[in-house]
Amino acid sequence: MSEYDVVVIGAGPVGENVADRVVQGGLTAAVVESELVGGECSYWACMPTKALLRDAAALRAVRRLPAAAAAVTGELDPAAVLARRDRFASGWQDDGQVSWLEQAGITLVRGHGRIAGRREVAVTAADGSTVTLTARHAVVVATGSSPALPPVPGLSDAAVWTNREAVSTDHVPARLAIIGGGVVGTEMATAFNALGSDITFLARDGVLPTVEPYASAAVVAALEEAGVRVMIGATPTAVTRDRSGSVHIALADGETVVADEVLVATGRRPNSDDLGMEVLGLTPGAWLPVDDTLRVVDADGRPVDGGWLYAAGDVNRRALVTHQGKYQARAVGDVIVARATGAAVEDAPWGRHTPTADSRAVPQVVFTDPEIASVGHTVASAAAAGLAVRAVEYDLGAVAGAALHADGYTGRASMLVDEDTDRLVGFTAVGPDVGELLHAATIAITAEVPLDRLWHAVPAYPTVSEIWLRLLETAGR
Numbered sequence: 136m137s138e139y140d141v142v143v144i145g146a147g148p149v150g151e152n153v154a155d156r157v158v159q160g161g162l163t164a165a166v167v168e169s170e171l172v173g174g175e176c177s178y179w180a181c182m183p184t185k186a187l188l189r190d191a192a193a194l195r196a197v198r199r200l201p202a203a204a205a206a207v208t209g210e211l212d213p214a215a216v217l218a219r220r221d222r223f224a225s226g227w228q229d230d231g232q233v234s235w236l237e238q239a240g241i242t243l244v245r246g247h248g249r250i251a252g253r254r255e256v257a258v259t260a261a262d263g264s265t266v267t268l269t270a271r272h273a274v275v276v277a278t279g280s281s282p283a284l285p286p287v288p289g290l291s292d293a294a295v296w297t298n299r300e301a302v303s304t305d306h307v308p309a310r311l312a313i314i315g316g317g318v319v320g321t322e323m324a325t326a327f328n329a330l331g332s333d334i335t336f337l338a339r340d341g342v343l344p345t346v347e348p349y350a351s352a353a354v355v356a357a358l359e360e361a362g363v364r365v366m367i368g369a370t371p372t373a374v375t376r377d378r379s380g381s382v383h384i385a386l387a388d389g390e391t392v393v394a395d396e397v398l399v400a401t402g403r404r405p406n407s408d409d410l411g412m413e414v415l416g417l418t419p420g421a422w423l424p425v426d427d428t429l430r431v432v433d434a435d436g437r438p439v440d441g442g443w444l445y446a447a448g449d450v451n452r453r454a455l456v457t458h459q460g461k462y463q464a465r466a467v468g469d470v471i472v473a474r475a476t477g478a479a480v481e482d483a484p485w486g487r488h489t490p491t492a493d494s495r496a497v498p499q500v501v502f503t504d505p506e507i508a509s510v511g512h513t514v515a516s517a518a519a520a521g522l523a524v525r526a527v528e529y530d531l532g533a534v535a536g537a538a539l540h541a542d543g544y545t546g547r548a549s550m551l552v553d554e555d556t557d558r559l560v561g562f563t564a565v566g567p568d569v570g571e572l573l574h575a576a577t578i579a580i581t582a583e584v585p586l587d588r589l590w591h592a593v594p595a596y597p598t599v600s601e602i603w604l605r606l607l608e609t610a611g612r
């Protein structure tokens with residue numbers, strides 16, 4: 136059969152969830168995948184990177200407790216870390232996820248998908264054969280993103296690492312240079328430093344420039360203390376690999392950094408360059424703009440060709456994190472079912488069919504040491520959005536639960552309160568293990584809880600969550 140209710144291009148976490156949702160809603164779905172079912176997240180991003188980071192984080196946690204530290208007599212075993220990473224990448228085999236698709240009642244079509252016409256997707260298999268799938272109701276683009284390499288002379292000929300090579304490496308380079316001070320660069324600096332690499336971290340625009348400055352500063356201080364050379368403002372101008380295999384990175388200030396491998400982590404580009412976008416008058420290689428129910432729109436903001444084409448996940452650029460892409464997948468799957476069955480479409484803000492949180496409350500944990508957990512606005516983004524906010528900060532180390540959690544616990548947390556509504560619009564924390572604090576903030580922001588009601592949400596004693604009480608007291612409750 137080559138006709139389905141819904142055809143999804145891309146079987147990453149987002150595409151899988153779109154297909155699952157429409158099948159649960161009583162429709163049929165085929166998902167087209169050109170590489171591995173599970174996408175970037177499963178094999179070269181979320182899970183394997185966190186596996187690379189986890190052992191060192193656990194070791195650091197133990198070393199913050201003197202009696203437990205006394206029981207640790209050895210050092211981290213890099214080979215064992217890489218072996219555990221292999222397990223979390225499923226050995227780069229997708230059998231498990233293919234079985235999941237089968238039991239979920241989703242048809243998998245292997246090959247490269249392209250829009251071929253109205254509700255038509257042409258799939259070219261590895262052997263060159265082509266099959267055309269027709270969708271009765273909708274086509275969903277969930278093709279994700281790829282590393283964006285900057286146009287630095289020599290870079291593309293120097294066999295540099297992207298996230299794929301870094302995440303799947305079978306060895307730990309003695310000297311690793313990292314270009315790009317974003318989330319990938321900072322997490323990988325943390326991971327490979329702990330695995331034993333000598334790291335030079337070239338952060339042209341600063342380290343984690345979009346988080347609260349105090350959180351970024353804490354991570355930079357910890358990286359430097361761990362021996363990472365952090366070069367803020369360093370701008371690569373040329374890259375060459377010499378005959379001995381060493382890579383030379385020339386910087387704008389005249390210095391040259393030499394390393395065994397170079398990880399380029401300078402952001403992402405959408406996987407839309409070979410997708411048939413021109414068939415619909417859209418620009419190949421561009422992020423796909425969408426409306427409130429994630430239908431792809433034209434330059435005038437109208438759904439293209441009557442509204443059968445949707446885009447979810449990284450490719451629409453709303454929020455490049457897996458959990459938010461899967462949230463979009465649930466909204467898209469449900470709205471396609473609603474439109475197909477004539478049910479009401481709930482597309483008002485916070486309605487079932489529109490991913491409102493994408494613009495109000497995207498949670499993110501950066502798994503560095505210390506961790507950074509954030510959701511909603513920062514001071515800078517609130518100002519840019521024209522919001523009148525007051526920032527309330529508190530020393531996390533002064534919270535009883537944090538002092539118990541680790542000797543010498545240092546950290547900080549802040550909340551942003553909208554002056555007009557007296558509700559939370561942002562939260563950031565930096566410190567060991569703060570990631571688990573985050574969901575409380577996400578709930579407070581999405582539920583739009585006024586501070587005078589939040590006061591009645593009493594954190595248990597003695598937990599790190601008592602930061603909430605301290606922040607509210609500092610805010611004047």
Ligand SMILES: Cc1cc2nc3c(=O)[nH]c(=O)nc-3n(C[C@H](O)[C@H](O)[C@H](O)COP(=O)(O)OP(=O)(O)OC[C@H]3O[C@@H](n4cnc5c(N)ncnc54)[C@H](O)[C@@H]3O)c2cc1C
Pocket residue numbers: 144145146147148149150167168169170171172173174175176177179180181182184185246247248249277278279280298319406409410447448449450454455456457458459460
């Ligand atoms: C190093 C790194 C670490 C990360 N860590 C985290 C983390 O800890 N937490 C988090 O939430 N997010 C993390 N992210 C972000 C996360 O990986 C992405 O947001 C997520 O993978 C997006 O999911 P997706 O389904 O949209 O795209 P992808 O995961 O990229 O999947 C897209 C799929 O579509 C397929 N495809 C593309 N084009 C076609 C085509 N034409 N035909 C058929 N198939 C096609 C691809 O092969 C791929 O399988 C990380 C990213 C990186 C780079």
Ligand SMILES: NC(=O)c1ccc[n+]([C@@H]2O[C@H](COP(=O)([O-])OP(=O)(O)OC[C@H]3O[C@@H](n4cnc5c(N)ncnc54)[C@H](O)[C@@H]3O)[C@@H](O)[C@H]2O)c1
Pocket residue numbers: 285286314315316317318319320322338339340341343344370371400401402403455456499500501502
């Ligand atoms: N824990 C997580 O949730 C997690 C982990 C990793 C990645 N991700 C997601 O993956 C996406 C990609 O991460 P990323 O770190 O590649 O991108 P990013 O956009 O977070 O950071 C890229 C950095 O590269 C710098 N840069 C850009 N061009 C440059 C150039 N020519 N020279 C030097 N520096 C340059 C930018 O200043 C920026 O700080 C992010 O959106 C992130 O949300 C999430």
